[in-house]
Amino acid sequence: MPTATKTTPPPLGDQGPVAEQFEAMEQQRQADRMGMWMFLGTELLLFGGTFGAFITYRVIYADAFAEAASHLDLKLGTLNTALLLTSGLTMALTEQLSRAARHKATFWLLIATIAIGALFIGIKGFEWYKEYQEQLMPVLGLTFDYPGNQPDRAQLFFNFYFVMTGLHAVHMLIGLGVLSVIAVLAWRWRDPPRIARQVQISGLYWAFVDVIWVIVFSLLYLLRV
Numbered sequence: 001m002p003t004a005t006k007t008t009p010p011p012l013g014d015q016g017p018v019a020e021q022f023e024a025m026e027q028q029r030q031a032d033r034m035g036m037w038m039f040l041g042t043e044l045l046l047f048g049g050t051f052g053a054f055i056t057y058r059v060i061y062a063d064a065f066a067e068a069a070s071h072l073d074l075k076l077g078t079l080n081t082a083l084l085l086t087s088g089l090t091m092a093l094t095e096q097l098s099r100a101a102r103h104k105a106t107f108w109l110l111i112a113t114i115a116i117g118a119l120f121i122g123i124k125g126f127e128w129y130k131e132y133q134e135q136l137m138p139v140l141g142l143t144f145d146y147p148g149n150q151p152d153r154a155q156l157f158f159n160f161y162f163v164m165t166g167l168h169a170v171h172m173l174i175g176l177g178v179l180s181v182i183a184v185l186a187w188r189w190r191d192p193p194r195i196a197r198q199v200q201i202s203g204l205y206w207a208f209v210d211v212i213w214v215i216v217f218s219l220l221y222l223l224r225v
Contacts, residue, residue, distance in 0.1 A: 064154055086116055087117050
């Protein structure tokens with residue numbers, strides 16, 4: 001006579017069920033953080049190479065790059081920097097509230113972070129459109145008509161500008177997609193400990209995006225003298 005197989009439930013940590021491959025919740029959290037840090041390390045290599053190349057040419061063609069930078073919209077760049085830093089603050093608050101199992105506050109702060117991030121992308125798109133109208137977009141075969149001196153070196157500057165801001169925008173869109181999924185999960189609120197871990201991991205990614213933008217803003221917008 002066959003006997004029923006008795007399954008062993010997963011061990012419970014202090015913040016929800018522990019996955020089979022881990023012995024404790026703390027080990028699982030450390031593995032999650034380590035995975036994200038390794039991913040961010042590879043992303044840092046990508047941006048670091050671009051930053052290094054830009055700084056090298058910035059030193060060689062100092063005058064031409066400074067003049068080209070003066071054609072960027074400093075006000076919009078500063079506004080976007082303020083927006084992104086604000087979104088970093090709302091994301092940090094989201095992490096704190098998700099750990100405290102504050103359902104509605106977690107959800108609405110996620111929505112606020114997403115809205116601010118979307119506004120950043122909208123302003124960046126408007127800035128790109130202005131540069132397209134001024135024929136300062138030397139990509140996709142578009143005409144580049146630079147009004148200042150040393151147009152060849154200015155074109156190199158704008159190539160760096162669109163690569164750096166474009167890469168950052170792609171990372172922003174990925175982050176917004178991830179936060180949107182977590183917002184849906186936070187609205188349902190079926191597994192609060194898991195949501196808190198997801199918010200923490202996505203918060204690391206969002207902080208990375210913030211830091212990268214501050215570097216991009218400093219290199220492209222501020223170093224114009």
